[in-house]
Amino acid sequence: MSKSSFVYGDEHFEYEVCFTPDRGQKIAIHVRPDASVQVDAPDGEPAQKIHSTVLKRARWIRNHVLQARAQRAHVLPRGYVSGESHFYLGRRYQLKVSDANGAGPHVKLWRGRIQVESEKRAPEEIRKHLYRWYRQRASGVFGRRLHAIASNVPWLKEVPPLRLLKMRRQWGSCSPQGVVFLNPHLVKAPRDCVDYVITHELCHLKEHNHSRRYYRLLREIMPGWEPVKARLDGMAELLLNE
Ligand SMILES: [Zn+2]
Known part of the structure; x- marks a missing residue:
C-alpha cells in the first residue's frame, strides 16, 4: 500500500493505493466509513495513471469524504479537547x-x-x-x-x-x-x-x-x-x- 494526495478546492485529500494481483482489476475508488480513501489497482499499474484516474473523480471523492465525515460527526459528539x-x-x-x-x-x-x-x-x-x-x-x-x-x-x-x-x-x-x-x-x-x-x-x-x-x-x-x-x-x- 502506498499513500498519495491531491488538492480539490481548498482542501487536501489523501488516498491509499491497494495493489491487487488481479491484472484484470480496473482502478476502483472507495471512500471508507472512516472517510479515508482507498484506490484499488492492478499490480504494476503506473502511479501516474492511478493519479490521473483519481483526479478525474476528485469531485466525487470530495463529496463522499464530506458525507462520510458528516456521518461520523453525527455519531461522535464534540468533546472540545485538544486534537479535535x-x-x-x-x-x-x-x-x-x-x-x-x-x-x-x-x-x-x-x-x-x-x-x-x-x-x-x-x-x-x-x-x-x-x-x-x-x-x-x-x-x-x-x-x-x-x-x-x-x-x-x-x-x-x-x-x-x-x-x-x-x-x-x-x-x-x-x-x-x-x-x-x-x-x-x-x-x-x-x-x-x-x-x-x-x-x-x-x-x-x-x-x-x-x-x-x-x-x-x-x-x-x-x-x-x-x-x-x-x-x-x-x-x-x-x-x-x-
Ligand atoms: Zn429560500
Missing part, C-alpha cells in the same frame, strides 16, 4: 486547549490551529468560548460579504440590516421588514457557501417564495449556485454539530 477538528471558512483546524495562565479566556487562530486558552477546561466552557469567537468572526465576515454582494443586486437601494441568529437546521432567513438573519455556524463553511446563503436571502427580499421567478433572480445574481449549495448541504451535519 473544528472548521472555519471551509478549512479544518485542530483545536488546541491550553491554560490561560491567569489571563482571561481567549481564542485565536494560530499556526493553523484554533487555540483556546481558558482557566476552566470543562467542555461546556470551551464550547462557549469557541462559540463566542465564531460569532465575532461571523459578524465581520458576513457583514463584509453582505455589503459586497448587496451592491451588485439591482433591486436593493441600500444594504439590508444583518442579524446573527442561531438556528438548528437553517443557514439563513429574512423577515418581511427586510432584515437578513444568518446562522453564526455558517462561518465554518467555505466562502462561496457563505455567499450563496446571503444571495439566497437577498433574492427573497424581492421574491418571498421559491417560485420560478425566484430562481431566475438567483441565477442572475449567482450563476452556478447549484454545486455550491450541494457542497454546503453535504457539510451541514458536520458544521451544525456543536
Whole structure:
C-alpha cells in the first residue's frame, strides 16, 4: 500500500493505493466509513495513471469524504479537547486547549490551529468560548460579504440590516421588514457557501417564495449556485454539530 494526495478546492485529500494481483482489476475508488480513501489497482499499474484516474473523480471523492465525515460527526459528539477538528471558512483546524495562565479566556487562530486558552477546561466552557469567537468572526465576515454582494443586486437601494441568529437546521432567513438573519455556524463553511446563503436571502427580499421567478433572480445574481449549495448541504451535519 502506498499513500498519495491531491488538492480539490481548498482542501487536501489523501488516498491509499491497494495493489491487487488481479491484472484484470480496473482502478476502483472507495471512500471508507472512516472517510479515508482507498484506490484499488492492478499490480504494476503506473502511479501516474492511478493519479490521473483519481483526479478525474476528485469531485466525487470530495463529496463522499464530506458525507462520510458528516456521518461520523453525527455519531461522535464534540468533546472540545485538544486534537479535535473544528472548521472555519471551509478549512479544518485542530483545536488546541491550553491554560490561560491567569489571563482571561481567549481564542485565536494560530499556526493553523484554533487555540483556546481558558482557566476552566470543562467542555461546556470551551464550547462557549469557541462559540463566542465564531460569532465575532461571523459578524465581520458576513457583514463584509453582505455589503459586497448587496451592491451588485439591482433591486436593493441600500444594504439590508444583518442579524446573527442561531438556528438548528437553517443557514439563513429574512423577515418581511427586510432584515437578513444568518446562522453564526455558517462561518465554518467555505466562502462561496457563505455567499450563496446571503444571495439566497437577498433574492427573497424581492421574491418571498421559491417560485420560478425566484430562481431566475438567483441565477442572475449567482450563476452556478447549484454545486455550491450541494457542497454546503453535504457539510451541514458536520458544521451544525456543536
Ligand atoms: Zn429560500
